Amino acid sequence: MVENQANERDLHSKLMEMIGRVEPLNEEAMKRADQHLLNLTKPPGSLGKLEDIATQLAGITGELHPDLSRKAIVVMAADHGVCEEGVSAFPAEVTPQMVLNFLAGGAAVNVLARQAGADVRCVDIGVNAELSHPQLISRKLMNGTCNIAKGPAMSRETAIEAVLVGIKVVEQLWQDGYRMFATGDMGIGNTTASSAVLAVLSGGSPEDATGRGTGINDERFAHKMAIIRRAIETNEPNSADPIDVLSKVGGLEIAGLAGVIIGAAAHRCPVVIDGFISSAAALLAAALCENSVHYMIGSHLSNERAHGQLLKEIGLSPVIHLSMRLGEGTGAALCFHFIEAAQRIMSEMATFDSAGVSRG
Known part of the structure; x- marks a missing residue:
């Protein structure tokens, strides 16, 4: 102890x-x-x-x-124990399968990153599978979080360590010459954790903070909201303590992305925020480090129900609205074009x- x-x-x-x-x-x-x-x-x-x-x-x-030509989309990947509650339309096995898709260059974010002249860097911070690939950044802390409907997602120590993982990834990429970063995510069940984080930090209701994620039906949507409410009631996270919120109802990839944001800001680099999960990480980063908000560029307004509210909580105004809700860093990849346009002007x-x- x-x-x-x-x-x-x-x-x-x-x-x-x-x-x-x-x-x-x-x-x-x-x-x-x-x-x-x-x-x-x-x-x-x-x-x-x-x-x-x-x-x-x-x-x-x-x-x-500034020369921002070297751009990296950091995709943090992790699993969520709350998936056992049936909150997603997809099984948890999709997380490691999609990580391999990222590494093979076949996912939507890979396509859009290539178009934007950006590189995708995938980090295994908590995938519930043994993964090996030359391009994978392996920083696994747990084989996914614990079920937040029954207890804390992770220990406070692990939550801090996960934020530091994101910071250290940016440090290495910065040494490799990257000067602009974007956030991406992969983790079945992560909209549930993100909605819980939003509800706690904003003081709102789980119902207002919850969307349909992977496209669940009405029955599963009602169930998802009930699970988020149960998670908050069970864990009683302290809204004045971002690490407590993160450790009790958050996710490993959400923590890692908060670290990416803080790390980019510490190196005076812009960081483009993707959709709902990335914005939950940005809200945590802002709660931990108020100045980090000034280094964030909100890429797009997701079709995930509460994303607009989440952006408002952070103080970000999205550049584009294309009715997207994929995550992965896809909206951030598209936003790179507008940032380059601003630089060319x-x-x-x-x-x-x-x-x-x-x-x-």
């Missing part, structure tokens, strides 16, 4: 050290970006969110024209003076 407590304190200290590295945005660089945008041949603000992104990128990196568009155009 004493050894476990000492280990938890050590892990917590490491997490706090990394959180302390996340600084506010560079205000001077943002002012320079805004001034440059005002000098371009267009009415002020007429490119909307593209201008917002350009200014944000300047604040994140401290540069008007900054670097390629003529100014009033260079084009000889009269100002308004």
Whole structure:
């Protein structure tokens, strides 16, 4: 017991050290970006969110024209014990099967990442299967979480360790030259855990926080909401303590993605947030590290019922809405195109003076 407590304190200290590295945005660089945008041949603000992104990128990196060409979508994969309650339309065996699909390059996120010039990096942080592949980042902490309807998903120590896994993955990728990150997920049952996290941290009801995930019918949807309510009542997570919430009703991949977000922010890199599960991780990251929100770019509005509410809780405005609800990092991959568009506006568009155009 004493050894476990000492280990938890050590892990917590490491997490706090990394959180302390996340600084506010560079205000001077943002002012320079805004001034440059005002000098371009267009009415002020007429490119909307593209201008917002350009200014944000300047604040994140401290540069008007940062090189963000090396992009990685980090797909965290883990299983969920709550699947034994029948909350998903798909069996738990799909998680390891899809991980192998990612590694073979055949999933939707692989297709969209190739189009965007991004790399997919898949992390096994808690898949309930023995997986081996040259491209797999193996960081397994458990063979899936425990059933949150019966008790905590994981120990507090494991929850902190899972966040640190995400931070360390980003650290290695940053050393490899990546300068922009995106979040992706794989884990049958993870919308159940994400809805529980949202309900607790927002103070809302499980019913308002729950969607149909993989497309479950009305009967299973009602059952899913009841399971989430039971999980919250059974575990009594403390909404003022993000790690407590994560350990009691969260998921290993959700924790890992929170770490990816904090790690990207600590390295002054933008991190593109995908859909519902990624946004639950972003909400946890924001609760742990308020400044990390400024490094997030909300990619899209998912068709998962409560995603809009989740984005509002974080303070993110999605760039696109294509009625998607796949996860994996697919919406984030598409958002890369808009981020590149914002960068090209900054670097390629003529100014009033260079084009000889009269100002308004």
